[in-house]
Amino acid sequence: AQSVAQPEDQVNVAEGNPLTVKCTYSVSGNPYLFWYVQYPNRGLQFLLKYITGDNLVKGSYGFEAEFNKSQTSFHLKKPSALVSDSALYFCAVRDVNSGGYQKVTFGTGTKLQVIP
């Protein structure tokens, strides 16, 4: 069975500092990996995905994520945090061979708080 773990319920970072939101995954085969962001009272917004190729994936709003196969991780990063980045971040995974998007497993979410 596939799974994804977000070990931190909340991450606090000062505005202007780099931020990292951690994600580790477990799949039997090769993974598709995703990051979504959820602002208060809003739906999930797609940030970026890893399918294949370059381990560093760039996404929306200046975010990027690094795929590390040996550590089975897909951490979300941003060089300089903004107060407006404060939101709930979800990591998600599915096995490439597991079928369609309905097989995606979501993490429990990490609340990012950027402090002015």
Place this chain on the structure above:
Amino acid sequence: DSGVTQTPKHLITATGQRVTLRCSPRSGDLSVYWYQQSLDQGLQFLIQYYNGEERAKGNILERFSAQQFPDLHSELNLSSLELGDSALYFCASSSGQGVVAFFGQGTRLTVV
């Protein structure tokens, strides 16, 4: 804006009642997915429709049902509502068996 539209945004109803949530997918997307987001269980996949046909089922209760119409919009029907059904219900859509799905803003259901 993801292009996925959900109505209504908020719904308050009493236990035992039935409600219908509506979703219009992004233009051209054939797949619609329904999710429930609650505080204690995170984001749970309920059901998927593809071009009008049920394609996959997740943790969907027998009291819940869904359908997708010829114009590709979808409805999620929740009946005999219980307090524990209070949650955010999201619809997402993708093109065919697309890798990425895009989410609507959700319907917040409160059962009192």
